Amino acid sequence: DGGITQSPKYLFRKEGQNVTLSCEQNLNHDAMYWYRQDPGQGLRLIYYSQIVNDFQKGDIAEGYSVSREKKESFPLTVTSAQKNPTAFYLCASNDRDNQPQHFGDGTRLSIL
Amino acid sequence: GNSVTQMEGPVTLSEEAFLTINCTYTATGYPSLFWYVQYPGEGLQLLLKATKADDKGSNKGFEATYRKETTSFHLEKGSVQVSDSAVYFCALTTSGGYNKLIFGAGTRLAVHP
Numbered sequence: 001d002g003g004i005t006q007s008p009k010y011l012f013r014k015e016g017q018n019v020t021l022s023c024e025q026n027l028n029h030d031a032m033y034w035y036r037q038d039p040g041q042g043l044r045l046i047y048y049s050q051i052v053n054d055f056q057k058g059d060i061a062e063g064y065s066v067s068r069e070k071k072e073s074f075p076l077t078v079t080s081a082q083k084n085p086t087a088f089y090l091c092a093s094n095d096r097d098n099q100p101q102h103f104g105d106g107t108r109l110s111i112l
Numbered sequence: 113g114n115s116v117t118q119m120e121g122p123v124t125l126s127e128e129a130f131l132t133i134n135c136t137y138t139a140t141g142y143p144s145l146f147w148y149v150q151y152p153g154e155g156l157q158l159l160l161k162a163t164k165a166d167d168k169g170s171n172k173g174f175e176a177t178y179r180k181e182t183t184s185f186h187l188e189k190g191s192v193q194v195s196d197s198a199v200y201f202c203a204l205t206t207s208g209g210y211n212k213l214i215f216g217a218g219t220r221l222a223v224h225p
Contacts, residue, residue, distance in 0.1 A: 006155075033213075042116075042201060042215035043156075058212075090155050092213075100146060101213055103155035 002027045006091050006104035012112045013078065013085060021076045021107045023091035029102070030095060032074035036060060037088040037106075046089075049074055078109060086110050114139045118202050118216035125192055125223050133187040133219045135176075135202035143204040145169075145178055145185040150199045150218070159187075159200070192223045 004025045013019045025032065031050050035043040045058030049068040063082025068074055074093075078085045088108050092101040119134040137143065144163045148156040160169030165180035174189045185202060202216040 004155075040217070042217045043213070044215075045212065048212070092156075100158045100161055103148075103157070105155045106153075 004091055004093055004102055004104035006089075006107050008107060009105070011107055011109045013109060014112050016080045018077055018079050019109070021078070021089055021091075021109070023074045023076065023104060025072055025074075025091075025093045025102075027093060027102060028071070029093035030071070031093060032068070033092040033101065034058075034064070034066065034074070034076045035090045035092065037090060043090060046076065114143070114204065114206055114214050116202050116204055116214055116216035118200075118219050121199075121218070121220040123219060123221045125221070127194055127223055127225050128191045129223075131187070131189040131192045131196075131221070133200055133202075133221070135185045135187065135216060137183050137185065137202075137204050139183075139204055139206060141206055143206050145176070146203045146205070146213070147174070147176055147185070147187050148201045148203060148215075150201065152198075156201065192221070194223045194225055197221055197223045 007022045033048045034046040037043050044060050046064050047058055047066040049055035052071050055066050055068050065077045088106050090106045091104045094101045115138045117136050146161045147159040149159045150156050160171045162169040162178035168177045176185050176187045199218045199220045201218045203213045
């Protein structure tokens with residue numbers, strides 16, 4: 001079945017450490033997105049990519065970095081500069097012609 | 113700027129009750145409107161969508177009508193089930209080369225037997 005796979009499901013970060021969240025899709029979608037979800041709040045856009053080797057900052061990009069070396073993969077790195085990283089992170093993808101976004105099952109990041 | 117406002121939750125209902133979750137939006141141009149549902153510990157699933165004024169989206173007994181005159185997209189279901197307990201998000205995308213989704217804060221629904 002086609003879909004989006006996020007891993008790991010749970011992740012713990014130590015002080016000063018960078019961690020990378022994986023997102024892979026086999027839907028052949030051009031565009032991919034990373035969102036952050038905090039309790040009781042909606043989703044906020046971190047980064048998005050419309051095409052391989054290109055990506056743009058979303059609304060809350062500070063402390064995060066991404067790469068898009070392959071169409072099917074869009075990993076997110078939470079750097080030590082992100083002082084409040086505890087959240088639920090969701091990856092999504094879609095075609096560029098205004099189709100709905102498909103979401104993965106998320107990664108929950110916590111601080112040790 | 114573009115924004116989505118949803119009614120605050122939680123909404124608590126008995127099984128077979130009628131459900132309405134209000135959603136209003138502010139947007140330039142002609143946005144597409146969506147309802148997503150999130151079950152505990154999972155990602156978001158598209159529930160329904162509407163792409164132009166007066167369109168009605170429907171799925172699994174849920175309905176919502178795109179009302180341009182009132183800038184609303186309220187979610188309704190005639191008879192809820194315990195399995196409908198989840199968080200519901202209203203969202204919009206603006207026209208353009210890609211779909212930046214703008215979400216409401218979400219409304220938690222709890223249905224009791």
